[in-house]
Amino acid sequence: QVQLQESGPGLVKPSETLSLTCTVSGGSITSYYWSWIRQPPAKGLEWIGCIHYSVGTNYNPSLKSRVAMSVDTSKNQFSLKLTSVTAADTAVYYCATISAAGTNWGQGTLVTVSS
Amino acid sequence: QAVVTQEPSLTVSPGGTVTLTCGSSTGAVTTGHYPYWFQQKPGQAPRTLIYDTSNKYSWTPARFSGSLLGGKAALTLSGAQPEDEAEYYCLLLYSGAVVFGGGTKLTVL
Numbered sequence: 001q002v003q004l005q006e007s008g009p010g011l012v013k014p015s016e017t018l019s020l021t022c023t024v025s026g027g028s029i030t031s032y033y034w035s036w037i038r039q040p041p042a043k044g045l046e047w048i049g050c051i052h053y054s055v056g057t058n059y060n061p062s063l064k065s066r067v068a069m070s071v072d073t074s075k076n077q078f079s080l081k082l083t084s085v086t087a088a089d090t091a092v093y094y095c096a097t098i099s100a101a102g103t104n105w106g107q108g109t110l111v112t113v114s115s
Numbered sequence: 116q117a118v119v120t121q122e123p124s125l126t127v128s129p130g131g132t133v134t135l136t137c138g139s140s141t142g143a144v145t146t147g148h149y150p151y152w153f154q155q156k157p158g159q160a161p162r163t164l165i166y167d168t169s170n171k172y173s174w175t176p177a178r179f180s181g182s183l184l185g186g187k188a189a190l191t192l193s194g195a196q197p198e199d200e201a202e203y204y205c206l207l208l209y210s211g212a213v214v215f216g217g218g219t220k221l222t223v224l
Contacts (some may be wrong), residue, residue: 033211035213037213037215038150044204044215044218045161045204045215045218047214047215056191058211084195089197092160094160097175098151098206098213099208100149100167101166101167102162102163102166102167102172103151103166105161107160108160111206
């Protein structure tokens with residue numbers, strides 16, 4: 001069973017870059033598509049995008065201009081960068097695998113955008 | 116990007132049956148969208164109930180079932196319990212992209 005754990009700063013200043021890392025255990029980072037999902041307070045779930053180590057990335061069009069994802073196969077990790085953040089980017093951020101065969105999610109990490 | 120639609124809210128009586136649906140702006144939902152259903156209670160992370168239209172996890176109560184119904188994905192709850200009161204989200208896969216529905220708030224009353 002693949003397990004995922006998000007890590008990164010819980011507070012980011014407006015206009016700066018949000019950076020999160022997801023560490024994968026119990027499976028290889030080369031085996032799946034890896035997604036980032038977020039949920040603002042009292043709102044619904046939003047898919048940010050996904051990455052495969054050899055195929056590349058696919059981003060939500062609404063965030064595409066500000067998002068970058070990468071994979072570090074040596075550390076079995078993948079990462080999210082979201083630039084020029086505003087208060088609207090305040091949310092719980094989840095890393096996950098989502099495929100036809102099932103899904104695994106991290107526990108989520110709250111990132112607050114505030115000065 | 117496609118838009119995935121769900122009923123904003125539904126109410127079911129204890130012991131009753133209710134069906135939540137998940138539609139796609141691109142047309143009929145098919146097994147090729149690999150529909151997912153998640154349950155989320157206040158203050159908790161989403162929990163996956165159904166994947167690939169109708170497959171359950173070991174923790175999925177037997178009273179929940181997934182299907183395709185009238186061009187939509189459907190989640191049927193038969194014999195509702197008070198603990199089933201929650202927000203329910205569907206998810207559809209589109210050629211490498213993932214889209215969530217807006218969620219259905221289910222009240223058991």
